[in-house]
Amino acid sequence: MQSLKDYHPIASLFYFVCVLTCSMITRNPIWVLLCLIFAMIYVIQLKGLKYFLLQVLYFLPMLIFIVFMNSYFNSLGLTVLFYLGKGSPVTVENLTYGIISGLALFTILLWFICFNLLLSADDILAIMGKRLPTIGLSLAMIIKYIPDTIKQGREVLLNQKAMLSEQQLTGKQKVKFATRMLTVLLSWSMENSLETADSMLAKGYPAKNRVNYSREYFNSTDAGLILTMVILFLGHLICAFSGSIKFAYYPFLNWTGLTTNRILLIGSLLSLSLILVFPLLLDIINWFKWQRILKQEQIMQQHIVDGIIVYE
Amino acid sequence: MRKWSWLAIITLISVMVICTILRIEQTALFTFFAAVIAIIPFFISYEQKKPKPRDLMPVVVLSALAVAGRILFAALPNFKPVTAIVIIAGMAFGSESGFMTGALSGLVSNLFFGQGPWTPWQMLAWGLIGFIAGILSEKNILAKPWSIFLYGILASFGFGLFMDTWNILGFVQPLNYKNIISAYLLGIPFNISHAVSTVIFLLPVYKTWLCQLKRIKLKFNLK
C-alpha cells in the first residue's frame, strides 16, 4: 500500500479531477458539506490545524462577498429574515444558497491546497511533457531560468548601485534606475539564452523521434487507482443523477431527492464517501502496516536480546 | 491554426453564456473545464510548429522574467509586471509567442504561488493579452506610445474582469445585471492598481525593451 503521494502523477491528477468534479457537481448541501469535511480533514492532516484556520480567515471576505451577492440582489425564497438597506429581502433560502455556494468554493480551494502539496512541479512537468513535449520542455527551461534571473536581477541591482556608490535616490532617479536595471536584465538574459540554444543544438535537440523521459513508472497499482476511481465515480454519477441529488433552494429549501429510491440514495452517498475517504484510507492502512512491522521488529529485537533468533 | 484558437475562445464564451441563461447548477464545473480546454488549441498549434531552440528562447526568457518579476515584487500586492512583459512579448515576437509567454507565465508562477481554480483563467487571460497585443501590433495599431498605454490599461481591466467572472458565474445564482455590475464594481480598486502597475512598468521600459528585442531577433536570426 502506498499513500496518494506515491502514485504516478497521472493517477494523483485523476483523483483530484474526480474530487474537484464531485465538489462542483451540485449545490446539494449534504454533498457540499461532505466534500468540505473531507477536504478539511485532508488539509489539516497535511498542513496542520493552524494552517487550516488561517485559510478560513483568508477566505472569510470571499465568503461574505458570495453570500452578499446571492442574497442582496434577488428576492427569491419565501422565508423572509430581514431587509438589508433598500435591497431585496434576505431570505433563509437565498442565505443558505449563498453560504453553501461559498463553502463549495472553499472546498475547491482546499482541494487545490492538497493538489499543490501532492503534485510537485516535477510531476506537473511529467504530465505536460507526455502529451505536449515542446511545452513541457519550455516549462522545464522556464523553471531553470527563474532562479538564474532572480540572481541576475539582484546582481544587476547591486552592481548598478555599487558602481555609483548610490545611497539615497530621489523618486525620479529611482524610476530611471529601475528602468536601467530591467533593461540590463532583459538583454543579459536574452544574450545568455543564445548559449542555451546552442547547447540544445549540440545535444541534438530538434529531434524527430524525441521521447519524454520521466522518472515515474506507471504501474498496475496506478491503473488500479484510476480504475477504482472510474468505477466509483460513474457509480456515483448514475446513483446521484437518477434523482437522489436533487435539491431545490427556491421557493423553499427542499431535498426532493429524499423521496427517490432508497438504494440509489444510499448508493450515491456511499460512493461519494468512498471517493473522498480514499486517501485517508490509504494512510490509515499504511499506519497499521507500520505498526505491525514495528511490533515484529520489537519482538525480533527482544529475541536477539534474549539470545534466541527465531526464523519464521 | 488561428481559426481553432478563435473557435476555442468562442466556445468558452458560449458555454459561459448558455450556463448562465439556463441557470445550470454545474456552471462552475463546466466553465472551469471549458477554460482548461480553451487553452489546448493554442498549445497544440505551438507544438505543431516544432520550434527550433532559438525560437523557443524568447518565450522562455520572457516568461522567466515575468515570473521572476512577480516573485521579486511579491511583497507589493497586485504589482504584477507580468501583464506588461506579456504585452511586450506579443508586440515583439507575434501573437503566438505572446500567448505562450502569458499562458506559461501564469502556469509557472502558480507553481511557485500555488495552483488554484484561477490557474486556467490566469493562463487564458494573460495568454489572450499577449495574443491580442501581437495581432494589434501586426496591424500597426500599437505604434504610438499612448496606444500601448491604453492597451495596457484595457488589458489590466480585462484581466480583472476575466478573473472575477468565474467566481460570479459559478457561485452566484441567479444572475441579473445588478449583481454582475456590482461584483465588477467591487473589483475596480484591484483593477486600477493593476492597471497603474502595468503602466508604471510599461512607461519607462517599453521603448528600450522593444529596441533590445528587435536586436535580439536579428541576432537570433528569427523571422
Place this chain on the structure above:
Amino acid sequence: MNKQQTLIEFRDFSFVYPTGEDVPALQKINLQIKAGNLTVLCGMSGSGKTTLLRHLKPELSPAGKKTGDLIFANSLIQKNTPNNRQKIAYVMQNPSNQIIMDSVWHELAFGLENQGLKVQEIERRIAEIAIFFGIETWIDKKVAELSGGEKQILNLASNMILQPDLLVLDEPTAQLDPIARRDFLQMLFYIHSETGISIVISEHNLNDLLENADHVFFLNEGKLDFSGSAIGLADYLFSNDHPYRTVLPLATQVSYLPGINQITKNSSNRPLSIKQGRDLLSRTLPYKSAINLVDDQMYFSDNKLGITDNEIDGFSDEINISDETLKSSNLKSEKFANILTVDRIWYRYNPDDDLVLKEASLNLYKNEIFVIMGGNGSGKSTLLYLMSRALKPFKGQIKSTEQKRIAMLGQNPEAVFAQDTVLQVLTEFKQRFANTEQEINDMIDLFDLRDLLQRHPYDLSGGEKQKLALAKVLLIKPDILLLDEPFKSLDVINKQKIKRILLDLKQKMSIVIVTHDVDFIAEIADRCAMIFNRRIIAQSSTTDFFQKNSYFTTTTYRLTRDIIPKCIIYHDLQQKLQSIMNGEISDA
C-alpha cells in the same frame, strides 16, 4: 580504435565571417585531430580558437564563407542517423547558460531523450554516468542549487552520457575558481585515461593542462602557427620570443632562463609541472646554503613590491611599503593615510540566513592596491558591495576620512551595460561626472576601444567587455576603486596592459581587488588579506603574505620554496637566478 586514426582533418581551410570585412577568422588551416589524443588548442583571445572548435561540431559551426576542406571520419558523421549525430560532444564556457533543464537528472536525460532511447536504456545510462562521475548524491537536486564547478561537471556528464567519440571543450574552466578548475580538469583527465576518448580542449590557462596533452596546436591570428608536443610549443614560443610564452607553465618558463637553459637545452624533457620544475631547480642549484647567503644581502634592497623597475618608472617611491615598516607598525603606520576603515562589520543577506561576515575589519590606505582572497562563497564579493555602500552592514561601520567617491565593478561586466553601443556606455555619466571629450577619448585609447565604439556591448568578447566596463567605471573618477575578479576573462597581453594601468592609477586612488588569480596579483598588490571564517585575516604586505603561506601562494613560490628563498613572483626568480649564475660563474 586505432590510436593514430584521424578523426577530423582540416585541409587548407579558411573561414570568413559574414560581417568580418573580409578578414578571415581562419586562414589556410591544415591540421589533423587524432583519435584517442588529448589535444590542446591554445592561442590569444581573438586568435580564432572558438571559430575553429565550432567547426568541429557541424550543428554549431558559424555561418560564413568557407574554403578548403573539412573532412570528418566516417564513424563521426553519418548524416541523418540520429544515433550518430551526437558522436561529437561540445562543452562551452559558461557553466549555467549551457544547462537546459531544471533538475540534474532531467539535464542528464535531455540528450538521450533526443536520441529517442527507451526508458530502460535512459535510466541505465543515467545510473552509469552518475556513478562514474560520482554525482549520485546530487542527482535529485535542482540545477540552481549547484555551484559553478558542479554545474560544469554536470555539463561534462550530460555530454559524456551521449557516449561521444570526440569531446570538444571551449575554455571550460574560464569561469571557475582554481579549486573548481582543478576538480574539473582532474575529472577530464580521468575520463581520458579511463575511456580513451578523443578530447580537443581550448584554454587560456595552460597550467596543469600541458603535462597531460598529447598534442598541442597554437593558433595566432587565424593561422596555425604551431602543431606538435607541449615542449615543442615552448621551444617554438621561446625561439620566436612570442609574448604568449608567458602563458606556459611557470616551470617550463624557468627552464628557459639563462643558466638553466644550457642544462635543459638538449634534453627533450623540459619540466611542465611544479614537481618537475622543482626537480630541475634542485638539480641545477645544489648549493642551497650558498644561495641563502647571497640572497639576504642583495635582494631585499631593491624590489619589495614585486614591481619591476621599468614599470615602477613614473610613480613615487613613498608608495613602496617595505616589509619591515609594515611589520613594525603593525599595519597602522601613520605614514600611510587611512582612506577607508571597515570597522567590525556584521552582515547577513536575510534575517534567517547565516552570517556572511562577522566582526570583519580592515584598513585601506591611500594609494595602495589591496587584495582580498578567499574561497568560493567566503563573502569576498559581499565585502566589496558593503564597501561600495550598495549593501549596508547591520552592525559595525564603514568610515571614510573625507567624502570619498567610491566606484565598484562586479564580476560580470554585463551588469553595467544598459546602452546599445560602446560609445553610449562610455558617455552615460558624461554630465554627472563632468567628463570632458578629452577624458573620454583618453579612456578609449587607454583601453583600445577605438574600433569598437559603434558595436553593441554584448557582441564584444569577454576581455573587451571587461575593458569597457573598467573604462566606464574609471570615468566616474573614483577615489576608491573596488574590483571583483577583474582578470577573469583577460588574456596575457590584456592582463599586462591592465597591470600597467592599475599601477598608474594607484597614484590617484586606492584600489581593492578581489581575485583568485594569485600569481598575477602578487605582481601588483601592496598588501593582501584572506577572508576566512567570516573575518578578514592575515592582512600583511604581499611578500609577507605569500611567504607565510605554503599552499595558498604563488606558483613561483611553490616552485622555489626551500630552493631559492623569497621568490614570490617570476621577476624575483629571474633576478635571483641571474645573480646566482653570475656569482657562480665568477666563483668558478
